[in-house]
Amino acid sequence: xxxxxxxxxxxxxxxxxxxxxxxxxxxxxxxxxxxxxxxxxxxxxxxxxxxxxxxxxxxxxxxxxxxxxxxxxxxxxxxxxxxxxxxxxxxxxxxxxxxxxxxxxxxxxxxxxxxxxxxxxxxxxxxxxxxxxxxxxxxxxxxxxxxxxxxxxxxxxxxxxxxxxxxxxxxxxxxxxxxxxxxxxxxxxxxxxxxxxxxxxxxxxxxxxxxxxxxxxxxxxxxxxxxxxxxxxxxxxxxxxxxxxxxxxxxxxxxxxxxxxxxxxxxxxxxxxxxxxxxxx
Amino acid sequence: xxxxxxxxxxxxxxxxxxxxxxxxxxxxxxxxxxxxxxxxxxxxxxxxxxxxxxxxxxxxxxxxxxxxxxxxxxxxxxxxxxxxxxxxxxxxxxxxxxxxxxxxxxxxxxxxxxxxxxxxxxxxxxxxxxxxxxxxxxxxxxxxxxxxxxxxxxxxxxxxxxxxxxxxxxxxxxxxxxxxxxxxxxxxxxxxxxxxxxxxxxxxxx
Numbered sequence: 001x002x003x004x005x006x007x008x009x010x011x012x013x014x015x016x017x018x019x020x021x022x023x024x025x026x027x028x029x030x031x032x033x034x035x036x037x038x039x040x041x042x043x044x045x046x047x048x049x050x051x052x053x054x055x056x057x058x059x060x061x062x063x064x065x066x067x068x069x070x071x072x073x074x075x076x077x078x079x080x081x082x083x084x085x086x087x088x089x090x091x092x093x094x095x096x097x098x099x100x101x102x103x104x105x106x107x108x109x110x111x112x113x114x115x116x117x118x119x120x121x122x123x124x125x126x127x128x129x130x131x132x133x134x135x136x137x138x139x140x141x142x143x144x145x146x147x148x149x150x151x152x153x154x155x156x157x158x159x160x161x162x163x164x165x166x167x168x169x170x171x172x173x174x175x176x177x178x179x180x181x182x183x184x185x186x187x188x189x190x191x192x193x194x195x196x197x198x199x200x201x202x203x204x205x206x207x208x209x210x211x212x213x214x215x216x217x218x219x220x221x222x223x224x225x226x227x228x229x230x231x232x233x234x235x236x237x238x239x240x241x242x243x244x245x246x247x248x249x250x251x252x253x254x255x256x257x258x259x260x261x262x263x264x265x266x267x268x269x270x271x272x273x274x275x276x277x278x279x280x281x
Numbered sequence: 282x283x284x285x286x287x288x289x290x291x292x293x294x295x296x297x298x299x300x301x302x303x304x305x306x307x308x309x310x311x312x313x314x315x316x317x318x319x320x321x322x323x324x325x326x327x328x329x330x331x332x333x334x335x336x337x338x339x340x341x342x343x344x345x346x347x348x349x350x351x352x353x354x355x356x357x358x359x360x361x362x363x364x365x366x367x368x369x370x371x372x373x374x375x376x377x378x379x380x381x382x383x384x385x386x387x388x389x390x391x392x393x394x395x396x397x398x399x400x401x402x403x404x405x406x407x408x409x410x411x412x413x414x415x416x417x418x419x420x421x422x423x424x425x426x427x428x429x430x431x432x433x434x435x436x437x438x439x440x441x442x443x444x445x446x447x448x449x450x451x452x453x454x455x456x457x458x459x460x461x462x463x464x465x466x467x468x469x470x471x472x473x474x475x476x477x478x479x480x481x482x483x484x485x486x487x
Contacts, residue, residue, distance in 0.1 A: 073348060087339065088296055124295065247411040279403030
């Protein structure tokens, strides 16, 4: 399968943090959720991919072009946390500017998206509420008909109704098999709703890269006592945490345990997965 | 590139109300003797052009621009080009406006033209020094460093002159080639400034 993003031996070091990704491929046609704690390196990774940070070592390819090449990002739409147009501009100004930047800019599509989101064109960007602002960023990212969307916290600040609208937009975007989305989020339900694949970043490294189907079908959470814990095959254990009275264990092959009457294998939520991946052993 | 120039033009238009007071002051004084405030329009346009960097920085526009497939070279070049466009335009405006005023108040036209050219050269020097600092340190810090740099240069020149005086060789060179120095000097400095800014910006992380 062709890759939308291909990363090899990426290293970016700061004084107190470094991002190290040996190998990462995001296939075309997928939607990949990037999760991790604050400061885990999600935004740094996105900035490297988008050439906002360019003093990294390693190689990044976007849509078969070197990320540092001119026009490598012409078919990429972005929503970045706290990064957008100057606030004194009006919503309609975005179109005036971007039609001179993107060859594929579609003013009608932009207007339609604004109408869909109930955003007025004549107002200054600074007058928009946080949610409206985010919707404007999303509309802007889609209006030059990109093939790849890279989104840093696209659904933060949105109420559940709008969040669902946005997720629907992403689903529609993905109806074209050539389209791909990489998005970072703290809202784990979004991942459960929409993501094909999950990338878990911790302390600058990918600690888990797994298909959501595999997580849904094979991964499970077992809460058990010490004696049962010893019976779980070590190769089935992804992470575990010893609590005061019990053990919480993420197993990679829940089917080995679901028929055991002594314990209950719970569905593994992304939230439990996140907590145990970081707090567990 | 055109998109970037339009972006700054739209920022200026949308903030026009803030600049209205300066225009009113200009008009008021213009009718009371234009020669005293001939430098005013260039001063205001300088301030406005520097302020576009502030608006960019506040919304981290540069990161967005880079992610929107605009090259770093285009970002730097557009700022240098639009500065020339606005500075020349405002100088022409100043001359034309004073001609208009001369219908009411007689003025010394050669003086006005020389003063306007002088302020144009001043602006180009100011931008030549200021832009690399802003591209390196951002709008806020860059401007502070610019003020420090200008004062340092002025003090240094003052000290050098007070110690060594102006040698006759420099005096005779300056008097022979005054116009050449005044015209070529800022152009060369502006090009060097552009190349430095470009070098800074191509390596910058955001």
